[in-house]
Amino acid sequence: MATDTGTADSETLAIEDGVRRRDFINIAAVSAAGVGGLATLVPLISQMAPSKDVLAESTTEVDLTPIQPGQAIKAVFRKQPLFVRNLTPKEIAEAEKVPLSELRDPQTLDERTKDGKLNWLITMGVCTHLGCVPLGAGEGENRGEFGGYFCPCHGSQYDTAARIRKGPAPKNLEVPDYKFETPTKIVVG
Amino acid sequence: MSFPWAQHYEPKFAFTRWVDEKLPLPRLVYNAIGGGYPVPRNLNYAWNFGVLAGFCLVLQIVTGVILAMHYAANAGVAFDSVEHIMRDVNWGWMLRYAHANGASAFFVVVYLHIFRGFFYGSYKAPREMVWLLGVTIFLLMMATAFMGYVLPWGQMSFWGAKVITGLFGAIPLVGEPIQTWLLGGFAPDNAALNRFFSLHFLLPFVIAGVIILHIWALHIPGSSNPTGVEVKSESDTVPFHPYYTAKDGFGLGVFLIFYCAFLFFMPNALGHPDNYIPANPLSTPALIVPEWYFWPFYAILRAFTSNFFFVPAKLMGVMAMFAAILVWFFLPWLDRSPVRSGHYRPLFRKFFWFGLIPCVLVLGYCGGSHAEEPYLMLSQIAAAYYFLHFLVIVPIISSFERPEPLPFSITEAVLGSDKKAVLGENTTPAT
Numbered sequence: 221m222a223t224d225t226g227t228a229d230s231e232t233l234a235i236e237d238g239v240r241r242r243d244f245i246n247i248a249a250v251s252a253a254g255v256g257g258l259a260t261l262v263p264l265i266s267q268m269a270p271s272k273d274v275l276a277e278s279t280t281e282v283d284l285t286p287i288q289p290g291q292a293i294k295a296v297f298r299k300q301p302l303f304v305r306n307l308t309p310k311e312i313a314e315a316e317k318v319p320l321s322e323l324r325d326p327q328t329l330d331e332r333t334k335d336g337k338l339n340w341l342i343t344m345g346v347c348t349h350l351g352c353v354p355l356g357a358g359e360g361e362n363r364g365e366f367g368g369y370f371c372p373c374h375g376s377q378y379d380t381a382a383r384i385r386k387g388p389a390p391k392n393l394e395v396p397d398y399k400f401e402t403p404t405k406i407v408v409g
Numbered sequence: 410m411s412f413p414w415a416q417h418y419e420p421k422f423a424f425t426r427w428v429d430e431k432l433p434l435p436r437l438v439y440n441a442i443g444g445g446y447p448v449p450r451n452l453n454y455a456w457n458f459g460v461l462a463g464f465c466l467v468l469q470i471v472t473g474v475i476l477a478m479h480y481a482a483n484a485g486v487a488f489d490s491v492e493h494i495m496r497d498v499n500w501g502w503m504l505r506y507a508h509a510n511g512a513s514a515f516f517v518v519v520y521l522h523i524f525r526g527f528f529y530g531s532y533k534a535p536r537e538m539v540w541l542l543g544v545t546i547f548l549l550m551m552a553t554a555f556m557g558y559v560l561p562w563g564q565m566s567f568w569g570a571k572v573i574t575g576l577f578g579a580i581p582l583v584g585e586p587i588q589t590w591l592l593g594g595f596a597p598d599n600a601a602l603n604r605f606f607s608l609h610f611l612l613p614f615v616i617a618g619v620i621i622l623h624i625w626a627l628h629i630p631g632s633s634n635p636t637g638v639e640v641k642s643e644s645d646t647v648p649f650h651p652y653y654t655a656k657d658g659f660g661l662g663v664f665l666i667f668y669c670a671f672l673f674f675m676p677n678a679l680g681h682p683d684n685y686i687p688a689n690p691l692s693t694p695a696l697i698v699p700e701w702y703f704w705p706f707y708a709i710l711r712a713f714t715s716n717f718f719f720v721p722a723k724l725m726g727v728m729a730m731f732a733a734i735l736v737w738f739f740l741p742w743l744d745r746s747p748v749r750s751g752h753y754r755p756l757f758r759k760f761f762w763f764g765l766i767p768c769v770l771v772l773g774y775c776g777g778s779h780a781e782e783p784y785l786m787l788s789q790i791a792a793a794y795y796f797l798h799f800l801v802i803v804p805i806i807s808s809f810e811r812p813e814p815l816p817f818s819i820t821e822a823v824l825g826s827d828k829k830a831v832l833g834e835n836t837t838p839a840t
């Protein structure tokens with residue numbers, strides 16, 4: 221340990237229990253800078269997430285009064301089409317008589333609608349295959365073999381509960397989160 | 410690096426000597442693409458496509474920077490600003506068509522460059538790093554091209570963005586949050602368009618940077634050649650300038666004839682008419698297809714129509730599509746044949762011309778067609794063969810194939826004999 225150079229002497233003085241003061245400072249400084257550097261990533265990454273104005277549009281209100289039984293409308297929810305459909309008793313009966321074992325994505329009409337509101341079928345208008353907009357919500361559009369929706373892109377057919385029955389789509393049309401604010405108004409999102 | 414017989418840069422004027430002392434940039438260029446870079450004397454026209462790809466990048470950057478002066482990256486006006494470029498801006502129509510067809514031309518030459526590498530074994534040691542950087546450049550190109558196609562904000566732009574970002578939605582658990590984060594919303598909109606514009610402007614310069622690394626890595630062992638035999642002596646090489654600057658210049662002229670034929674006589678032949686309809690989130694085009702250069706990969710994506718080993722079909726398709734390119738990264742280690750060039754590999758050569766090439770063409774054709782039979786079944790067979798080629802056929806034939814006899818040297822391959830090298834004069838130690 222004993223040497224005659226000044227540098228070595230000062231280093232010897234700095235040793236305490238095998239940890240050098242300079243090592244401690246070095247590790248502490250690099251760690252602090254590292255944590256600070258990582259913290260700056262938070263705004264850099266988070267800025268890409270939906271901004272407040274986009275989120276402000278993330279709910280949609282739909283007034284149900286003008287929609288007669290058998291009719292459907294296209295609304296816009298999060299910049300994507302939303303199908304709001306008032307089912308006729310015949311369409312409800314058709315949907316309910318299908319055995320679940322026949323379905324690719326088994327769900328009952330009850331599970332896809334709100335309690336006591338069996339006639340209000342609210343789904344996204346986005347085919348679960350490759351995201352096309354199916355036909356059937358507009359007046360006079362092709363509703364397919366099962367009377368629900370028909371996707372013209374690759375021929376997926378949905379029934380009156382918007383469940384996939386035929387064609388390449390894997391899932392039923394998605395039912396978004398929504399609630400009845402009043403008996404004639406829903407809030408989606 | 411360079412071979413010991415490489416010509417040396419000697420600045421002739423007082424000014425160039427002064428520059429050389431302060432910043433030896435002319436020296437760097439001289440040694441990279443001038444007389445200071447010795448290149449095998451037997452390169453054929455398949456070796457033109459690297460320079461042509463570099464030309465295309467410059468073309469895209471020049472036309473792209475100009476288009477950015479007139480384009481507005483806002484979902485409300487983007488489509489109109491492109492029409493403004495087409496109708497009102499002086500020469501705007503030509504600059505935009507030059508950029509759109511330039512993208513296609515870039516992919517043509519890059520695909521030829523890549524398949525040159527497949528055939529001549531350019532990916533093999535000692536050039537693995539050149540290859541890895543090249544695949545990286547290709548991935549960056551794909552991202553850049555995709556984002557550029559979104560900018561006109563037509564129907565294909567919008568639905569292409571939706572389908573491609575939807576691929577990330579296939580990732581289990583985190584997929585949908587990632588998709589929302591990438592788009593900055595729940596569907597493509599202003600936020601997505603703005604960030605795509607920003608990245609579309611940035612990435613070409615990142616590509617330029619990786620190209621510098623690609624060329625740097627290439628210049629360490631030096632260029633390969635059609636025989637695949639390494640350079641042995643000075644008589645195997647000629648200086649890059651003037652020999653290959655002239656040969657590349659001729660190739661560039663031929664390339665420009667084809668490019669201008671598209672640019673001036675059929676500028677929309679490779680595009681899709683639906684992209685002249687403004688983006689409409691509520692109406693889907695009847696056929697959503699990417700640009701032609703993505704068709705083979707799009708076919709692989711759509712080839713998975715049912716669940717596979719409990720993995721959902723959609724996720725399987727996404728993984729297969731990315732794997733189709735990622736497998737290239739492993740090629741230097743999948744192909745264990747010590748013979749580089751397909752010229753001397755009878756079995757490999759057959760699988761290349763009658764297996765891989767038709768397979769990729771079939772995938773390309775199916776990727777541009779409707780997702781229905783018989784295209785689905787064809788793409789399933791071709792996709793299976795594609796992976797079979799890289800993961801099974803190439804490794805297996807490399808272990809038992811009997812290659813044809815290699816020439817002693819490049820000079821012998823060209824002249825029929827190489828007396829100097831036989832006598833051991835002027836040779837460099839084998840690398």
